[in-house]
Amino acid sequence: MAAGRITREHAPQHEVSRRLSRRFQVSLVGEGALVGLVAGALVTLYRLSLSGAERLLRGLTGAAAGSPLLMAAWFAVLVVILVVVSRLLLWEPFTSGSGIPQVDAEVIGRIDMPWHRVIPAKFAEGTLLALAGLSLGREGPSVQLGAMAGKALSRGLGRKRGEERLLVTCGAAAGMSAAFHAPLTGVLFALEEIHKQFSAPLIISVMCSAVASDFLVSQVLGVAPVLSLALVSDLPHIDYALVILLGVLCGALGAAHNRGMFACQQGFSRIGGHLPYSRLAVPFALSGVAAFAWPDLMCGGDAILEQILSPQALTIGAIAALLVGKYVFTTMSFSSGAPGGTLFPLVVMGALVGGLFSSLSTNLVGLSPAFFPNFVALGIAGLFAGVVRAPITAVVLVFELTGSFDALLAVSIVSILAYVTANLLRTDAFYDHLLAALLGTDPDDPQVSGLADGGEKVLRTVHVAAASHLEGKLVREVAWPDNVRVMTIERAGTEIVATGDTRLYALDELLFIVDADAAEDASLKLGLMCGTHLRE
Structure with a gap:
């Protein structure tokens, strides 16, 4: 049984070489641009759909104002929209909320959203909610739609799970770029909030995706920025x-x-x-x-x-x-x-x-x-x-x-x-x-047993650097900081549930959970142990 486990852990090592190859990095850039075009087109259609729904809303409610009969009719319309949106949520629960926590969970490999259901459901729900007038934004759904466009292309190209997550990040950046007409914001948001990692191939791929998306929005379809501020002069x-x-x-x-x-x-x-x-x-x-x-x-x-x-x-x-x-x-x-x-x-x-x-x-x-x-x-x-x-x-x-x-x-x-x-x-x-709530990380969860009772729990990830203190050790051989529990290990696109007998290798990405009160101290210690910078 031990030999079988070692075989599984070493099997994806050829994928590490592929991910570090120049050809792979160049192909990822091209795929990122393709994701940007597809995601940009999808999110642009979504924006246009929301704008049309809001115009219709204001026209209908403006005409109904002052007439008790027409106002009652509008409330009846809201009931119909409520039923339709609820049915869509029951059909595809991953569309609930903004969609950004779902994309976060997708990127770290904790959920696997069905893109072919999420895209039509989210598109229809957002349009109907804009028609109903709820106070909600388009950017979160745009990020989720863009991410699912990236996932769809990844599946179409036959990419493995690890590469798929990179294209999901590219799609998220493209979605934010198209929603705000702000490509650099899309890049930074995808890296800082979603992928939470900065590497040259990833940054270039995400930039290509966001720029391609913004080009499609601003130059081809002519969609204007959502907000433009003009500063008269700088503050003294x-x-x-x-x-x-x-x-x-x-x-x-x-x-x-x-x-x-x-x-x-x-x-x-x-x-x-x-x-x-x-x-x-x-x-x-x-x-x-x-x-x-x-x-x-x-x-x-x-x-x-x-x-x-x-x-x-x-x-x-x-x-x-x-x-x-x-x-x-x-x-x-x-x-x-x-x-x-x-x-x-x-x-x-x-x-x-x-x-x-x-x-x-x-x-x-x-x-x-x-x-x-x-x-x-x-x-x-x-x-x-x-x-x-x-x-x-x-x-x-x-x-x-x-x-x-x-x-x-x-x-x-x-x-x-x-x-x-x-x-x-x-x-x-x-x-x-929101991500912690989505993943159900609470003290009663068997996967997080052993953590200190009480307090908020937060998720963190860290990479094992080559020649670091952790490389080559079994999980049970490591003196982990207090209140830290390793959940999963991503190795070249393959996710491994961490056990005491799992061996750690360079380039492994560890997902762990820790008490919020102890997060700062644990982050410092793990950063030193892994020989790399911890990322939130």
């Missing part, structure tokens, strides 16, 4: 005290955003009967009310952005009300499990935070109103970094939205401070928490 250094204050504020608001979302999800989890109909009924009812009482809150937030970019008519009270209303409606919509994302509403809320901070600073300390767009951009970066914990992506996103390096220093300061502040407040990063 004397106002950088306000930049520091905004960074800390965004970190605190990011932590509050996540805690509110997580608490609301726990509340919805207590609804146990007639799922998913009963949970979706709550945001659908709110959407029906908002359609006639406060239509600005509906959908992703394009109507709010139009007001933010022309702020003359907005008072401080109006901005604050829009911020609170958008957060509550988005939280209720997303926490119900509705198939939609939060990234675009998050961008809208960040713009509102920056606009509100600018208006208050103008009244209280005499900040020039001309810097209003600057603080809108800073608010977007700060809240994004505080919620998602991807500060590099936040900086690049603002650069692509403004098209200017003038605000680079201020944006970097805000993003770093927001990231640090949110971490110090001991609140989970948004997508890390």
Whole structure:
């Protein structure tokens, strides 16, 4: 039996040589570009479908406003949409939520989504929810659609599981690029949030995918960016005290955003009967009310952005009300499990935070109103970094939205401070928490037994470097840090469930779980033991 196990562990070694070959790296670049074209086309059609649905929504609800009979008819339409979306969710459960945690789990090899079901279901669900007016974003679903396009091409090309995950990452980058019309943001988001690894072949492949997707969107189909900010001038250094204050504020608001979302999800989890109909009924009812009482809150937030970019008519009270209303409606919509994302509403809320901070600073300390767009951009970066914990992506996103390096220093300061502040407040990063919930990593899970009781659990991965302390050892021979449990080992595209008799080799990727309270210490120790940098 031991010989059989050793044979299985050594069998994929020829795949290691292939993955390190120049021919493989060049072919991966070409395949990444192909994924970008296919994913870009799919996500562009998705964006156009959502835009058409939102126009139809506003036309119908605008015509029905003031007529009790027509308003009642609209609520009847919402009931029909609720039933159809629920049926689709029952048909394909992996389409629930934004889709980004599912892509994370796909990349680390924990789930295997059926792309041929996810793509049509997610496309239809997103369009129907836009027609219903729920406060959800298009970016998360676009990432999932792009990732599934990459998986479909991988299966069509006959690629193995390890290469398939690389093409899934390329598709995710293409999806984000097409959704935001921001290719560099797509690249950084895919690497920083999804794949969580930086290597030259991977970066080039992902860049090819994102650039090909953006070219198709902007040059061929002519889809405009979702948001464009024009900065009049750079902030003078004397106002950088306000930049520091905004960074800390965004970190605190990011932590509050996540805690509110997580608490609301726990509340919805207590609804146990007639799922998913009963949970979706709550945001659908709110959407029906908002359609006639406060239509600005509906959908992703394009109507709010139009007001933010022309702020003359907005008072401080109006901005604050829009911020609170958008957060509550988005939280209720997303926490119900509705198939939609939060990234675009998050961008809208960040713009509102920056606009509100600018208006208050103008009244209280005499900040020039001309810097209003600057603080809108800073608010977007700060809240994004505080919620998602991807500060590099936040900086690049603002650069692509403004098209200017003038605000680079201020944006970097805000993003770093927001990231640090949110971490110090001991609140989970948004997508890390959702991924842990998706994988069911709780203390009662037999796979994570042996960890310390209580507290949040987080997932981490690390590569075993050549000639490191771990290379060649059995798992049971390693003195692992306290509260660490190795879950799986990926070796050249093959996933191995870790046991005490599993031998570790160079280039192995270890997936382990650890108590959040001990994560920093465990990360440092494992980084030294593996002879490589740990990645989150």
